[in-house]
Amino acid sequence: MFTKILIANRGEIACRVIKTARKLGILTVAVYSDADANSLHVNMADEAIYLGPSPSRESYLLEDNVIAAAIKTGAQAIHPGYGFLSENANFCRKCQQANITFIGPPVTAIEAMGSKSAAKTIMEAAKVPLVPGYHGDDQSEAVIKKAADDMGYPVLLKATAGGGGKGMRQVWSEAEFSEGLAAAKREAKSSFGDDTMLVEKYLTQPRHVEIQVFCDNYDNAVYLFERDCSVQRRHQKVIEEAPAFGMSDALRKAMGESAIKSAKAIGYQGAGTVEFLLDSDGSFYFMEMNTRLQVEHPVTELITGQDLVEWQLRVAANEKLPKTQEQLTINGHAFEARIYAEDTNNDFLPATGKLSFLQPPQESNYVRVDTGVRQGDEVSVFYDPMIAKLIVWDENRDKALQRLTKALAEYRISGVTTNIDFLYNLATCPPFINEDIDTSFIEKHHDQIFHCNAQILADELPMAALYIVLSDAKKASDAAKNTTDPHSPWNTTNAWRLNEAYIHHITLSHLDKEYPVIVEQKRQGSDSYYLITVEQRTYDCQGRINGNTLLFSNNGHRRSATIAQDNLKISLYHQGGVFNFIHVQPDCGDNSNQEAQNGLVAPMNGTVVSVLINAGDTVTTGQPLMIMEAMKMEHTIKAPTNGTVEVLFYAKGEMVDGGSELLSFTADNSTTESEKE
Template sequence: MFSKILIANRGEIACRIIKTAKKMGISTVAVYSDADKDALHVHMADEAIYLGASPSRESYLVIDKVIAAAKLTGAQAIHPGYGFLSENADFCKACAQENITFIGPPVGAIEAMGSKSAAKSIMEKANVPLVPGYHGDDQSHDVIKAAADSMGYPVLLKATAGGGGKGMRQVWSEAEFSQGLEAAKREAKSSFGDDTMLVEKYLTQPRHVEIQVFCDNHNNAVYLFERDCSVQRRHQKVIEEAPAFKMPDELRAKMGEAAIKSAQAIGYQGAGTVEFLLDVDGSFYFMEMNTRLQVEHPVTELITGQDLVEWQLRVAANETLPKTQQQLSIHGHAFEARIYAEDADNDFLPATGKLALLQTPVESEHVRIDTGVRQGDEVSVYYDPMIAKLIVWDENREKALQRLTKALSEYRINGVTTNIDFLYNLASCQPFVQEDIDTGFIEKHNDLIFHQNSQTLANELPIAALYLLLSNANEAQLKAKQSSDPYSPWHSTSAWRLNEAHVHQLILAHNEQNYDIEIEQKHQGSDSYYLISISQDNQLMQTVDCQGEIKGEHMIVNIDGHRSQATIAHDENKINIYRANGVFSFKHILPDYGSNEANDSNGGLTAPMNGTMVSVLVKAGEKVSKDQPLVIMEAMKMEHTIKAPSDGMIDEVFFNAGDMVDGGAELLAFTEAEVS
């Protein structure tokens, strides 16, 4: 076994590998860039080597620098994690040339699976079922389009060197094909340096099921069952679970055997994942093989009781697999939710910022958190915006799902926008609970997940209003105790008026709808309660009797005799109420006392975040139509197209392709067309 390894990665996967290495008594070497000099993985490792500037192409992706770091520290092996150099055949070759063990598959396997087109050819010869498609060498527009036309729309365009949803586009009609192909090729070129594409038939209701395989150097191979990764946005996984729901034992065995056949066809060694599309009729088709550990590997670990990183290290050290297929079994059910810095309400736009507050659920045998950040860390523009992976386990799917929603309701992050509320709504909505899931799940249930359908909010509005009142009262009492005159009337929050009712008035907004609320404090004997009246557009909607008590992050509330509990997250003027049927977000609208600032009549279009200008599609003096693409930016590994908000004229363009752009910077001067 190795005495020292270098981890050629960052963030949560680097921390994850370090934990197993420490458990096995192996010393670790971290590498880091300017942006990561104080990162968690740097502090966890026994040693750390500086690689270079923050952009990954100047640090984590520079093979010579990583090899030099391993040689300098005497590391005998390099673990590439996932992403970066993990599936780079040249890196694997460079390790071999320096007599450093690459903790991964042999270079031939990486090369075979590095091209999706070549991989499909290999699998076709190995009799592994394939989705109908074209993966030929002729990359002309007309040939690829003819293939798409012949198999019928919708089709899926995929970069042959791709992964993680990059260089991938759904095309629903012939009219969309050319624009989709250009965007996919451009993104593929930017992400992988290779814009070779394949096209395949897009199945409209498939599930994304992947099989975890492991092979050693002694002709042993096993599959550690399956994961369902159907719930995706931007072709990237959001929530994964293991084992897959509604998976008969016979089908599981067939898919497992096909996965092993796929691995053996390329002489595989180490951890790998074979991804399949599972159709509604039980037929399945090979998609691709990832020649590395997957982001979602923890759910497999929790249902099998195996440490897959330890397996990787043992196989790389030429040991045999720790278990045979007969010794492996499934125990319980696990979910993984990926917590990202992103705005789910704004097409999942990545977000940057400082993690001013970071409070996680308590870890236990049921709850695990894999992360590479701490409170106070910065989510930068240079890397993937994933903050953590929340993994839960219990003895069946129903109980595990309850664990997941509870843990999500306990996660607290301030300082940067996250997708936690989105994940909670997704995991708690009935179609997900009832296993009515395919790869189009988010689009199909968009209104349900984002609570855009009409709701009565019969309980949630009174809870939010009463919480605001009680929390303000508690805060006033605390300030009173700390003051020199605790009984001063200025500390009172009872809305006392001489010969008048004790009435508080406030405005709460939900889904861009404002609600006027009056809260009157009442007394009945020694007890006090609140009469809450809710109106919208001067129409009274409801009046309820309400009592409540705040206990930490929970609120006990009694509404018209119905006693219940809610988890509350309160950040400045935003209140989130976590209930069994989802999370309800309210904004406390403060009184507008006016402003001396002039109205902003600037017709500019601004950058949604820090990034790089990929392409400028218009020029000064050009007339444009509403929703016409104007510029394309790239940030945090994703492309973002800025479109015209209306018909109008481009007055001036302020950036060129390749320029770095700060978030909020004006990109173009735009004049809206006059309405005749």
């Protein structure tokens, strides 16, 4: 076994590898950029080597610098994690030349699966089932489009060198093809330096099921069962679970054996994942093979009781697989939810900022949190915006899902916008609970997940209002204890009026609609109750706060909700999902926050990767004007209406702060009424 390894990665996966290395008594070397100088993975490692500036192409992607760091520190092997250099055949080759073990598959396997087109050719020869498609060498638009036309729309365009949803576009009609191909090629070129594309038939109701395989250097191979990764946005996974629901033993065995057949076809060694599309009729098709550890590997670890990073290290050190296929069993059910800094209400745009408050749920035998950040750390524009992976386990799917929703309700993050509320709503959505899931789940159930339907909010609005009243009363009581006159009227918040009822006037905003709420405080003996009026309906309520929980009764119906408050934002978590309210403050006439007029602003921190127009150009509604990139994601800035571009404030390659004005734009006042509609 190795005595020292270098981890050519950052964030949570670097921390994850360090934990297993420590358990095995292996010393670790971290690498870092300017942005990561004080990061958690650097502090956890035994040594750390500086690579370069913050952009990954100037640090983490510098193959020679990484290998030089390993040589300098005497590391015998390099663990690449996932992303960055993990599937880079040239880097693997350089490791061999430097007599450093690459903790992953051989060069030939990476090269074989590095091109999706070549991979499909190999799998076709190995008689692994494939989705109909074109993956030929002729890359002219006419040839690719003809293939799409022949197989029928919708189709999926994919970069052959891609991964993580980059360089990938769904095309629903012939009219969308040219624009979709151009965007996919541009993103592929930016992400991988290769814009070679393939096109395949897009199945409308498939599930994304992947098989974890492991091979050693002695021709032994096993599959560690499957993960369902169907819930995705932009082809990137959101919630994964293992085992996949609704799997018969026969189907599991058929997919597992096909995965091993795929691995053996390329002489595989180490950890790999074979991804399949599973259709509703039980047929399945090879998608691709990831020649590395997957982000979602923890769910497999929890249902099998195996440490997959330890397996990687042992295989790389030329040991045999720790278990045979017959010794592997499934125990219970696990979910993984990816906690991201992103604005789910704004097309999942990545967010940046300082983690001013960070409190994950308590870890236990049922709850695990894999992270690479601490309170006070920055989520920067340079890397993927993942904050953590929340993984839960229990003896069956229903109990594991309860663990997941409880843990999400307990997760507290301030300073950046996150997807926690979105994940909670998704996990409590009836179709998800009832296993009505395919790869278009989020789009199909958008209104339920985002609570877009008109709602009476008969419980939620009174709950939020009562929480404000009770919370203010508690704060006043705590403050009174520290004064010389605890009974002073200045220390009360009961809305006392001479000869009048105790009335609180509160305004709450939900989904951009404001609701005036009247809370009339009553007393019956030593107890208080509250008559809460919303939109001319009055509710007889009682309640008390116990830690982060509001115990609430509405007209005799008792319920409870977990409460999270961040300044004026109040979130109620209960079995119906999470409901977010803003406690609207009185308007004091401050207009300083009005948006800039006659301009278009950057939706996020990022880099301008393309400017598609010139100053003075006349543009039409929806016309692409600029393309920005941040955290591995591309965003197109489009004209809001017909008009003229007056001034461009940024050029290609320049960094932009979120909210900055990108260009000056004058709308065409002659736009017809039909165009406005």
